[in-house]
Amino acid sequence: MRMRLSNDEALFRQEIRQFFSTQIPEDIQERSAAGETREPDDIAAVQRILNEHGYAVPSWPTAWGGRDWSPVQEHVFLDEMHLAHVPEPLTFNVDMIGPVLCEFGTDEQKARFLPGTANLDIWWCQGFSEPDAGSDLASLRTSAVRDGAEFVVNGQKTWTTLAQHADWMFALVRTNPDAPKRQKGISFLLIDMRSPGITVRPITLLDGSVEVNEVFLSDVRVPVANLVGEQDHGWTYAKFLLGNERTRVARVGVSKNRLAQAKRLAGETPAGRGTLLDDPILRARIAEMENELAALEVTLFRATSGDVDQAAIASILKLRGSELQEQTTELIADIAGPTALAVDGPSDEIPRWAQRSIRSYLTQRKVGIYGGSSEVQRMIIAKTLTGR
Amino acid sequence: MDFTLSREQAALRDAVRELYRRSYDIERLRETATADRGWRADVWRSLADTGILGLAIPEDLGGAGAGIVEVATVMTELGRVLAPEPVLDSALIPADLLLRSNNPRQWQETLEGIASGELLGAIAHEEWGDRWPHRAIATSATETIDGWILSGSKRLVKHGDVADFYLVSARAGDDVAVFMVDGSTQGLSRTAFRTPDRRRGAHLLLEKSPATLIELGDPDAALRRVETLEQVALCAEAIGSMEEALRITTDYLGSRKQFGAALVTYQALAHRLADLHVLVEMARSMSLYAVAVVEDGAGETRIASRAALQVCRSARAVGHESIHLHGGIGVTEEYVIGQYAARLMAIEARLGGALEHLQQLASGIDSYDKVALG
Numbered sequence: 001m002r003m004r005l006s007n008d009e010a011l012f013r014q015e016i017r018q019f020f021s022t023q024i025p026e027d028i029q030e031r032s033a034a035g036e037t038r039e040p041d042d043i044a045a046v047q048r049i050l051n052e053h054g055y056a057v058p059s060w061p062t063a064w065g066g067r068d069w070s071p072v073q074e075h076v077f078l079d080e081m082h083l084a085h086v087p088e089p090l091t092f093n094v095d096m097i098g099p100v101l102c103e104f105g106t107d108e109q110k111a112r113f114l115p116g117t118a119n120l121d122i123w124w125c126q127g128f129s130e131p132d133a134g135s136d137l138a139s140l141r142t143s144a145v146r147d148g149a150e151f152v153v154n155g156q157k158t159w160t161t162l163a164q165h166a167d168w169m170f171a172l173v174r175t176n177p178d179a180p181k182r183q184k185g186i187s188f189l190l191i192d193m194r195s196p197g198i199t200v201r202p203i204t205l206l207d208g209s210v211e212v213n214e215v216f217l218s219d220v221r222v223p224v225a226n227l228v229g230e231q232d233h234g235w236t237y238a239k240f241l242l243g244n245e246r247t248r249v250a251r252v253g254v255s256k257n258r259l260a261q262a263k264r265l266a267g268e269t270p271a272g273r274g275t276l277l278d279d280p281i282l283r284a285r286i287a288e289m290e291n292e293l294a295a296l297e298v299t300l301f302r303a304t305s306g307d308v309d310q311a312a313i314a315s316i317l318k319l320r321g322s323e324l325q326e327q328t329t330e331l332i333a334d335i336a337g338p339t340a341l342a343v344d345g346p347s348d349e350i351p352r353w354a355q356r357s358i359r360s361y362l363t364q365r366k367v368g369i370y371g372g373s374s375e376v377q378r379m380i381i382a383k384t385l386t387g388r
Numbered sequence: 389m390d391f392t393l394s395r396e397q398a399a400l401r402d403a404v405r406e407l408y409r410r411s412y413d414i415e416r417l418r419e420t421a422t423a424d425r426g427w428r429a430d431v432w433r434s435l436a437d438t439g440i441l442g443l444a445i446p447e448d449l450g451g452a453g454a455g456i457v458e459v460a461t462v463m464t465e466l467g468r469v470l471a472p473e474p475v476l477d478s479a480l481i482p483a484d485l486l487l488r489s490n491n492p493r494q495w496q497e498t499l500e501g502i503a504s505g506e507l508l509g510a511i512a513h514e515e516w517g518d519r520w521p522h523r524a525i526a527t528s529a530t531e532t533i534d535g536w537i538l539s540g541s542k543r544l545v546k547h548g549d550v551a552d553f554y555l556v557s558a559r560a561g562d563d564v565a566v567f568m569v570d571g572s573t574q575g576l577s578r579t580a581f582r583t584p585d586r587r588r589g590a591h592l593l594l595e596k597s598p599a600t601l602i603e604l605g606d607p608d609a610a611l612r613r614v615e616t617l618e619q620v621a622l623c624a625e626a627i628g629s630m631e632e633a634l635r636i637t638t639d640y641l642g643s644r645k646q647f648g649a650a651l652v653t654y655q656a657l658a659h660r661l662a663d664l665h666v667l668v669e670m671a672r673s674m675s676l677y678a679v680a681v682v683e684d685g686a687g688e689t690r691i692a693s694r695a696a697l698q699v700c701r702s703a704r705a706v707g708h709e710s711i712h713l714h715g716g717i718g719v720t721e722e723y724v725i726g727q728y729a730a731r732l733m734a735i736e737a738r739l740g741g742a743l744e745h746l747q748q749l750a751s752g753i754d755s756y757d758k759v760a761l762g
Binding site: 288290 | 390391392634638641642652653655658659661662663665666669670671672673674676677680681683684694697698746747749750751752753754757758759761
């Protein structure tokens with residue numbers, strides 16, 4: 001039993017820390033730390049730097065730029081990235097469509113899409129959720145009907161993250177409405193977002209940001225060559241894709257940064273004769289959250305070293321990770337207190353973090369909802385316990 | 389990083405598991421708990437034969453020469469079966485303190501006695517008004533021409549009802565020191581008590597009781613280290629109890645039917661199970677973390693507090709919810725789940741409690757920026 005990193009792992013951490021501190025432009029890190037990352041520019045700039053140094057897609061097969069890292073190395077890389085306030089790579093490219101194409105794509109699809117996906121020359125979005133298919137994804141209704149060498153796609157996707165920047169969408173579509181099981185009639189299609197018949201309507205979130213969109217598809221023609229794997233087998237590829245998120249969802253580093261920020265801000269906030277950080281109740285709340293975060297981080301380590309039930313681990317990390325992300329943003333709103341009331345105006349009067357705090361907290365409530373809500377995660381966990 | 393057990397450690401775990409599988413069932417456990425001292429001498433001998441009682445004593449002093457990983461592994465198994473034998477209190481902790489003395493060889497006979505199961509020790513540290521981490525130590529030690537004598541009272545001595553010797557903290561002038569006191573010595577009286585989890589203990593009164601000084605370089609530090617070991621071991625024990633309580637509860641919800649369906653099919657109950665599972669995993673993580681840190685040679689109290697806080701939180705929830713999810717039989721003395729809840733409450737109380745550990749951690753939050761492991 002060994003908690004510390006091995007010598008090799010510690011050297012690896014040094015190397016990665018060095019890389020992030022010297023190669024990523026400071027202004028990108030500063031904007032990220034302040035929650036003001038410029039999309040798509042900052043994300044694309046970082047991804048190209050990563051790609052230049054061979055760090056763009058470490059978890060892919062080595063033939064396509066992967067690094068064959070151990071789970072511990074993958075964790076260390078991500079952790080250092082968070083701690084250095086480097087915006088995360090676009091998950092749709094790196095964690096989702098890339099691995100799916102590597103595993104199930106044709107040679108032609110791999111050659112056509114993978115290099116651009118790794119370098120973010122292609123910005124992907126994920127066309128899964130629909131107005132009537134949220135947690136119950138298999139009830140999706142967007143249809144694709146074969147017409148010669150093309151599919152004709154009709155329907156609506158929603159909650160499509162960053163679709164406003166997307167060049168391509170990977171989508172689940174229903175190709176066989178008569179399949180005996182709903183899951184059996186779904187196919188996995190790659191759709192060019194410039195195709196005629198696609199309309200993207202941005203949805204503004206509670207903090208004023210535009211992150212998600214509705215995507216309407218009306219008689220969109222998609223070449224059969226853009227079908228991934230076999231027709232009607234898309235559900236298999238979707239499950240493979242979702243299983244790839246695993247450890248990333250905990251976002252321990254992000255919550256760590258936020259708690260450290262909370263302490264700094266509380267220490268700068270006058271209260272009575274001292275600062276807010278003198279308040280024993282606030283200190284206890286912070287200490288409790290720090291401890292929960294430490295427990296989550298060790299659980300993450302255990303997951304990477306295989307010492308935990310693999311069926312439940314992704315759900316445990318998602319559930320706890322999102323609770324802590326919500327709690328830490330809530331904490332910052334509480335520290336801002338009445339100063340959170342001015343959401344604009346001069347920042348020398350009310351600092352920008354305080355102006356943003358309530359709206360950020362409200363928007364961050366999304367993490368317990370997306371990627372399988374907390375209740376869905378609990379059902380999965382209960383299932384692994386009871387076997388039913 | 390590596391959290392897996394070596395082959396030897398896994399074999400040790402299996403040996404303890406097997407020993408208890410052969411020794412106890414629920415009925416036997418209940419009989420034993422109500423019998424005189426609350427545990428079985430024959431099982432104690434088996435534990436000695438398996439090398440458990442001298443687990444962390446070096447081989448040249450009569451023990452098995454193992455470390456904290458093995459101790460924690462054994463404790464988890466003891467917790468799983470609610471083993472009543474006082475392995476930690478009467479053997480592991482007294483041995484640990486003696487081994488911290490300047491010359492452990494001086495205590496070879498005692499250490500061999502612990503390892504062979506012939507001698508039961510106990511730490512007598514706590515006094516009236518003490519609450520972890522505060523230890524007043526008002527018991528006085530006086531050096532006479534015939535040697536040291538101790539006067540004062542010690543309370544809540546775990547398994548102090550049957551100890552052959554006590555390791556007693558006392559104040560010699562301003563300095564804290566630790567003494568060996570024979571259980572049958574003059575001027576020592578003990579008042580036995582029972583605990584809510586059917587264990588035993590005693591309060592001690594020392595009236596000019598003869599004692600032998602245990603030379604410790606820094607007695608305060610040694611006592612703190614022993615406390616840390618105790619906390620880490622109790623955390624590991626709690627993990628076993630929680631895992632088993634959750635397993636029993638899950639089985640129960642799977643078999644018990646109401647309104648024509650197994651209880652586990654009701655989402656409200658399934659979600660409560662899931663939350664418990666998450667809490668047990670978090671506690672297991674922090675317990676392993678504390679073990680790994682101690683194994684690396686650091687014995688920082690903050691690390692033990694991190695584990696203790698999480699274990700207290702998880703233990704409370706598991707005990708509380710396990711009873712509720714069982715319904716009425718959860719509150720009965722004859723059904724085992726309530727005993728798990730009682731043990732978990734007792735462990736919490738012994739650990740120092742969530743409040744105290746949270747206070748410790750809260751007092752240190754501005755000494756670092758980002759919370760970090762290690």
